[in-house]
Amino acid sequence: MLRNSGKPISEKAITVWRLTGVLVTLASGGVVGGIAWFLSRFHVPKWWLVVLVGIWVVEAILWVGWLPPLRQKRWRYDIREEEIEIQHGVWSTTWTLVPMNRVQHVDVRQGPFLKRYGLASVVIFTAATVHEIPALSEPEAEKLCRLIAEWAKVADRNDD
Amino acid sequence: MMTKRRLHPVAMVTGVGRELKNVLLPLLVVVVAGSGGDFSWRDLVVPLLVLAYTIVAGILSWVRFTYGWDDQTLQVEEGVFVRKKRTIPFERIQGISITEGIWQRLAGVVKVHIETAGNVPGEAEVTLAAVSREEVRRLQRDIEQAKEQAEESNPWNDQEKRLLSPPLFTLSVKEVWLAAVTSGGAFGVVAAVWAFLSQLGDLIPYEALFRNVQATWNGHGRWYIGIIGLVVLLAAYGVAIVQNMIRFASFAVRKQEDTIVITRGWLERKTVSVPIGRVQGVMIHESWLRRLFGYATVSLIHAGGALDGGPPGDVVLCPLVKKERVSSIVHACLPEYDLDVTFHPLPERAKIRYMLRPLYWLMVPVLLAAYIERPWGAGLLLVLPLAVWIGVRRYRAAGWALSSRQLTLRSGWFRQTTTYMLKRRLQSIEVSATWWQKRKRLATISAAVMPLGTSARVVDVDGQDAAAVYRWLQAERKDET
Numbered sequence: 001m002l003r004n005s006g007k008p009i010s011e012k013a014i015t016v017w018r019l020t021g022v023l024v025t026l027a028s029g030g031v032v033g034g035i036a037w038f039l040s041r042f043h044v045p046k047w048w049l050v051v052l053v054g055i056w057v058v059e060a061i062l063w064v065g066w067l068p069p070l071r072q073k074r075w076r077y078d079i080r081e082e083e084i085e086i087q088h089g090v091w092s093t094t095w096t097l098v099p100m101n102r103v104q105h106v107d108v109r110q111g112p113f114l115k116r117y118g119l120a121s122v123v124i125f126t127a128a129t130v131h132e133i134p135a136l137s138e139p140e141a142e143k144l145c146r147l148i149a150e151w152a153k154v155a156d157r158n159d160d
Numbered sequence: 161m162m163t164k165r166r167l168h169p170v171a172m173v174t175g176v177g178r179e180l181k182n183v184l185l186p187l188l189v190v191v192v193a194g195s196g197g198d199f200s201w202r203d204l205v206v207p208l209l210v211l212a213y214t215i216v217a218g219i220l221s222w223v224r225f226t227y228g229w230d231d232q233t234l235q236v237e238e239g240v241f242v243r244k245k246r247t248i249p250f251e252r253i254q255g256i257s258i259t260e261g262i263w264q265r266l267a268g269v270v271k272v273h274i275e276t277a278g279n280v281p282g283e284a285e286v287t288l289a290a291v292s293r294e295e296v297r298r299l300q301r302d303i304e305q306a307k308e309q310a311e312e313s314n315p316w317n318d319q320e321k322r323l324l325s326p327p328l329f330t331l332s333v334k335e336v337w338l339a340a341v342t343s344g345g346a347f348g349v350v351a352a353v354w355a356f357l358s359q360l361g362d363l364i365p366y367e368a369l370f371r372n373v374q375a376t377w378n379g380h381g382r383w384y385i386g387i388i389g390l391v392v393l394l395a396a397y398g399v400a401i402v403q404n405m406i407r408f409a410s411f412a413v414r415k416q417e418d419t420i421v422i423t424r425g426w427l428e429r430k431t432v433s434v435p436i437g438r439v440q441g442v443m444i445h446e447s448w449l450r451r452l453f454g455y456a457t458v459s460l461i462h463a464g465g466a467l468d469g470g471p472p473g474d475v476v477l478c479p480l481v482k483k484e485r486v487s488s489i490v491h492a493c494l495p496e497y498d499l500d501v502t503f504h505p506l507p508e509r510a511k512i513r514y515m516l517r518p519l520y521w522l523m524v525p526v527l528l529a530a531y532i533e534r535p536w537g538a539g540l541l542l543v544l545p546l547a548v549w550i551g552v553r554r555y556r557a558a559g560w561a562l563s564s565r566q567l568t569l570r571s572g573w574f575r576q577t578t579t580y581m582l583k584r585r586l587q588s589i590e591v592s593a594t595w596w597q598k599r600k601r602l603a604t605i606s607a608a609v610m611p612l613g614t615s616a617r618v619v620d621v622d623g624q625d626a627a628a629v630y631r632w633l634q635a636e637r638k639d640e641t
Binding site: 001002082083085089091092093094095096097098099102126127128129131 | 463586587588589590591592593594595597598601603608609610611615623624626627630633634
């Protein structure tokens with residue numbers, strides 16, 4: 001089996017994912033409230049409401065409390081002159097290998113939350129796939145983007 | 161210098177015809193539903209306006225569509241109000257397919273579909289709806305010439321190119337028939353009929369129909385309904401057979417220098433050219449029915465959109481071929497690929513996972529149905545051992561093979577798919593393992609090639625083996641030097 005290796009992503013990612021989690025749970029809270037209101041008009045037994053709220057609470061705990069630190073801990077990346085390695089996943093671990101000369105272009109992306117905490121994501125495109133390394137510190141992301149662009153070009157030239 | 165040209169006027173007819181086909185059904189519904197029984201000429205005003213608009217728009221878009229080329233680029237201008245101008249450099253062209261529909265045949269022209277490199281499907285293609293054969297030949301020659309010049313390879317030889325090389329593969333009439341009979345197209349036709357019926361929803365008194373059906377169902381008419389269903393299915397199957405026979409008639413594969421040329425079809429002749437350099441992989445499909453007769457289907461994965469009317473990036477090389485011949489045909493077309501590989505099986509401990517997997521989603525519905533329809537519904541329980549048995553077959557079929565420059569993955573039983581990929585065509589490799597897989601030291605391998613999203617995978621490979629495949633792509637550069 002493949003080992004755990006590579007650099008971790010920024011620890012601030014946990015905070016960003018928690019914030020996103022809060023938004024998601026608020027939105028789903030609205031949906032759950034809607035369903036509860038709808039059901040209450042049909043004289044549904046009370047325990048249905050309890051079940052609904054229970055599901056919502058579990059979801060909130062998962063998305064805000066539990067998953068963000070686990071996800072942050074499991075994300076690893078490693079960028080070398082010849083290849084990019086990414087490892088992620090909580091329940092199922094995925095190792096991804098992209099040879100450098102397959103990279104077509106690289107993006108740095110930044111949402112409002114990421115920006116607030118001085119983070120950015122690097123997105124790597126090959127001819128067939130898209131890979132993301134989320135929540136790196138801004139200078140790190142810039143550096144990676146530049147490095148990959150440079151190495152991808154060099155690797156490409158060697159290939160021809 | 162470049163002269164701008166219009167398409168042959170028959171393009172107007174086909175264009176308007178296509179648009180009409182799209183608006184006809186909605187119009188019919190509007191007329192029938194709008195009149196509500198008593199019919200007057202007023203109900204015809206809107207449809208007639210729409211009809212007139214469609215026809216005028218069709219003519220205008222023909223007038224405003226021009227194309228032309230010089231020795232480097234193809235230029236197309238289109239759009240009635242908003243002009244869209246596209247310039248396509250010849251070296252970006254990935255493949256050309258030529259279709260002759262009935263209308264085009266009457267006018268003695270062909271439809272040309274030009275596929276270019278690009279990540280956005282649909283944006284990266286040009287269709288010239290009606291062009292004379294003479295002109296297509298000239299365009300093809302100019303494109304090839306430009307490409308040769310770009311590559312600075314051996315000098316162009318016009319005479320040699322004109323000669324039609326002997327076909328590497330053809331289908332006999334019997335094989336066309338077999339291919340049609342054993343294709344899964346029947347389901348497609350059933351789906352189409354269903355979609356059509358649901359579009360006509362307003363016209364057919366479904367409610368009354370269903371009430372009748374329910375009454376019959378509850379009475380003694382279950383067999384009756386079953387037989388009707390069977391007849392519909394058989395009819396759909398018949399239609400699919402005819403469709404496929406037309407599609408695969410006089411099928412021939414030729415190799416012309418470094419292009420694979422596939423011609424096929426009756427009524428509608430189609431020529432698909434795939435440059436060998438664009439081929440990203442070879443796939444062999446064996447559906448269980450065809451496997452019984454010792455046949456398989458071969459298709460090519462190529463970088464580009466839907467050249468063959470199928471899913472993007474998929475071109476059928478042999479619709480139906482005896483299994484023993486596959487290797488030699490592919491070798492003749494694509495000598496780089498090695499099909500005679502020995503597969504590594506999955507470890508024994510993966511077997512139980514393959515047996516149980518279908519049960520996860522089958523168990524609850526089957527038990528529920530068996531309970532509701534008791535006592536006879538209990539027969540449904542036989543599905544469960546069958547599912548387990550299929551799981552075992554799937555376990556036996558799955559496997560992988562690795563050579564210094566090629567990765568091969570195989571999976572599936574109903575439709576066993578073997579994908580051959582060259583190392584330098586692989587875009588990325590992913591190995592993943594869930595918590596359950598890790599406990600048994602198993603992992604899933606998936607490999608991606610162009611175009612977007614085409615990937616082959618095998619579930620529950622030994623963890624060490626998966627790591628070996630992963631490292632194999634990693635060690636690429638050290639191998640080559």
